[in-house]
Amino acid sequence: MIRRCLILISFTTTAFAQTCDNAGSPKVSGTECRASVNNCDVAEVCDGTSLACPTDLFASAGAIGRAATNACDVAETCSGTDTVIPADGFASTGAIGRAAANACDVAETCSGTDAVIPADGFASAGAIGRAATNACDVAETCSGTDAVIPADGFASAGTVGRPATNVCDVAETCSGTDAVIPADGFASVGEIGRAATNACDVAETCSGTDAVIPADLFASAGAIGRAAANACDVAETCSGTDAVIPADGFASAVTIGRAATNACDVAESCSGTDAVIPADAFAANSVVARASVSDCDVAEMCSGTNAVIPADAFEPDTKLIHASTSNDNCDPAEYCSGTDSVVPSNKQDCTQAAIDVLGQSGKFTIYDDKKGKGDPNRVTVELDYLYEIAADGSTKVGNTGSIKHSIQTFASQDFTIDDPVDTTVPGNTAVHAQKVKFYSTVSTIGKITLDTYILKSSGTIGTDSELWEARANDVKFNIILSDWTFCAPCGNGNNALSSDFVDVAVKMKGKGATPTKKDNGGANITYDMGGDVPLTLSNRVKVDETWTSMPEGYPKMETQGSSAIFIFRFPKFTTSALYDPIIGLSNTIGPDVVADDGTDDSTDDSTDDSTDDSTDDSTDDSTGDDDKDSGINSGTVKTPSPGSRSSSVGDDTNKKDTSPGAIEDGTTSGGMNSAFISTVTCAVVGASLLSTFFNMD
Numbered sequence: 200m201i202r203r204c205l206i207l208i209s210f211t212t213t214a215f216a217q218t219c220d221n222a223g224s225p226k227v228s229g230t231e232c233r234a235s236v237n238n239c240d241v242a243e244v245c246d247g248t249s250l251a252c253p254t255d256l257f258a259s260a261g262a263i264g265r266a267a268t269n270a271c272d273v274a275e276t277c278s279g280t281d282t283v284i285p286a287d288g289f290a291s292t293g294a295i296g297r298a299a300a301n302a303c304d305v306a307e308t309c310s311g312t313d314a315v316i317p318a319d320g321f322a323s324a325g326a327i328g329r330a331a332t333n334a335c336d337v338a339e340t341c342s343g344t345d346a347v348i349p350a351d352g353f354a355s356a357g358t359v360g361r362p363a364t365n366v367c368d369v370a371e372t373c374s375g376t377d378a379v380i381p382a383d384g385f386a387s388v389g390e391i392g393r394a395a396t397n398a399c400d401v402a403e404t405c406s407g408t409d410a411v412i413p414a415d416l417f418a419s420a421g422a423i424g425r426a427a428a429n430a431c432d433v434a435e436t437c438s439g440t441d442a443v444i445p446a447d448g449f450a451s452a453v454t455i456g457r458a459a460t461n462a463c464d465v466a467e468s469c470s471g472t473d474a475v476i477p478a479d480a481f482a483a484n485s486v487v488a489r490a491s492v493s494d495c496d497v498a499e500m501c502s503g504t505n506a507v508i509p510a511d512a513f514e515p516d517t518k519l520i521h522a523s524t525s526n527d528n529c530d531p532a533e534y535c536s537g538t539d540s541v542v543p544s545n546k547q548d549c550t551q552a553a554i555d556v557l558g559q560s561g562k563f564t565i566y567d568d569k570k571g572k573g574d575p576n577r578v579t580v581e582l583d584y585l586y587e588i589a590a591d592g593s594t595k596v597g598n599t600g601s602i603k604h605s606i607q608t609f610a611s612q613d614f615t616i617d618d619p620v621d622t623t624v625p626g627n628t629a630v631h632a633q634k635v636k637f638y639s640t641v642s643t644i645g646k647i648t649l650d651t652y653i654l655k656s657s658g659t660i661g662t663d664s665e666l667w668e669a670r671a672n673d674v675k676f677n678i679i680l681s682d683w684t685f686c687a688p689c690g691n692g693n694n695a696l697s698s699d700f701v702d703v704a705v706k707m708k709g710k711g712a713t714p715t716k717k718d719n720g721g722a723n724i725t726y727d728m729g730g731d732v733p734l735t736l737s738n739r740v741k742v743d744e745t746w747t748s749m750p751e752g753y754p755k756m757e758t759q760g761s762s763a764i765f766i767f768r769f770p771k772f773t774t775s776a777l778y779d780p781i782i783g784l785s786n787t788i789g790p791d792v793v794a795d796d797g798t799d800d801s802t803d804d805s806t807d808d809s810t811d812d813s814t815d816d817s818t819d820d821s822t823g824d825d826d827k828d829s830g831i832n833s834g835t836v837k838t839p840s841p842g843s844r845s846s847s848v849g850d851d852t853n854k855k856d857t858s859p860g861a862i863e864d865g866t867t868s869g870g871m872n873s874a875f876i877s878t879v880t881c882a883v884v885g886a887s888l889l890s891t892f893f894n895m896d
Contacts, residue, residue: 217232218251220250220251228245228247230245231245232253233253233255237282238264241256257277257281258279264284270294270296271310271316272290289313290314295308296317297316303326303346304321305320325343326343328341329348334360334380335379336378351378354375356372357372360380366393366412367412369385371384385406385408386405393415398423398444399424399438400418400442417439419437420438425447429474429476432450432474433448449469449474450469450474454469457476459482459506462508463488464479464481481501484503485500486501487500489508493541494518494520494535496513497514513539514537516534516535516538533546544629552568552653552654553568554674560582561582562580563581564579565782579706579762580707582612582649582678585606585609585704587604587701588698589697602689604686604689612641614637616637617635619633620634624658624675629656630658632656633653635651636649643684645682649678649679650676653674654670654672654673665723670783678703678777679775680703680776683772685698686698700768707764709732712729712761732782740777741777742776743772743773743775749769750770
């Protein structure tokens, strides 16, 4: 017997409840009682008051029932009356399924029968991906395998972006880094737009502001159309109205065709009918070819067969020019050299002036070596101070701060002393002198140099507009500033100014209590330093190799105790400035001074001797330990203090020279070494002046 069983399955989920009854009470408002079956259906919810689920409703007409999946699909919309979603539709045939991303991409179109977008395709290889915008740009082409447009490229540097339209225009070239064509440029002002065809034509030049070539012009009337070929030809001139050069003409028959080249040549004259210059002719053998130019020269005569002037001949070396006037070699006889026409100068190396260098601060004393350092007419020279001055002429600039542009005192300034050398005075090579050079760095702003000369012969020296007669035994010293950095501006407050001048103060003390001003009748000023030693001041300075005047009122003198301070003001310079004074010591040296015979004279403590004199701390002896230890020879300056150097100018390196004219080593009793230069060989009567002129660069 077969038994059949009926199994009842009950589903009690809320999704299918379709009721708002909750055990006899309405469900909470908003409780879903009928779910949405698709996009064209809407869910119904309880209103919180009724036990029945609201009537079934549908999505509004036009609501999206099925969205488009891509550009080849179309969306299906609801009818608004039921939950039916229309059958799937597609974009029409040829509709764009995927748009071209750029010029190297192509658009894909729909088939119209499904929603499939064809595989991505690309523009063919070589297709223009980015066109050139101008001559400085280049087109980028597609690869054919993807849609990537190559990076923007440009015409190479130097490529013509805009060609020149004519000679007054210029081509603009590409930079190679962008596509910008430079602004239109033109040939520079004066560039030839149309060249001259000949000497009667003129070139037309460009304006520089446009590419227009000016109208054709011609050389002015009288301009040279054809230059003379030689002295027997004449130049042809232009008419001024066209570019035609006239027919060739010739010089007249009296015209010199070839001038005499020298005293042994003669001039040749033209024929007047052509430009041929006759053959060269020569002076007779009786003509003087080169006249004698001096007592050491002889005249040369022409040969008569050519224009060659014989080689210069000279008087023999036995011809006397200047006889000696002394017996002590102070004034030796001078003869011709036999090798040139130079007449030897009458050298009188009779200097006996001396310089005593006092320490390393650039201070020195000038005196008569025969009278010793105690010479009552001695003059002491000392750099006192240096200030940079503002444009108002009174404010000191740069005297504070870490870098000083002013020096309150030179007392602690160290100078280096170079070897003494025999030389000539700048500006006159006929004036011989012995030179000692002092120099020192001023802070970090520049350099100051003192070139000191003891004159060994007489002559004229001066500025561009003034000359002074200087003699042996006068002493001249240059003060030079160089490599200078001026305040521009520096400092704070009043010191935050630029400097326009440099004031250099030089302290000088002579025999007189105070220098007295004298009227010399000229533009310069002369002071009597005492003991018949004059000081003449010029207001001319040499700034950057050009002579100029100091500001009004300079140089000027101020007194300080028994010394005089002379202040020199110099305009701002670029490279260097120089002013050089002369001390006329020759006035105090006369024939009554006898030569030093090298023997001890204990009764005259003003003379220097070759023996030890412990009572005179200004003298040196030839027996001291310093000479033995250092091996000092003739012509040695011994300055072992810091910042100085020993220097030698003597010729004899084998023996101590104790004769006048030697450069001695002096040691003071206080242990401070000083050096003085003595170039005495004989006495000279002198009447020179102390003339001061600085040249600062």
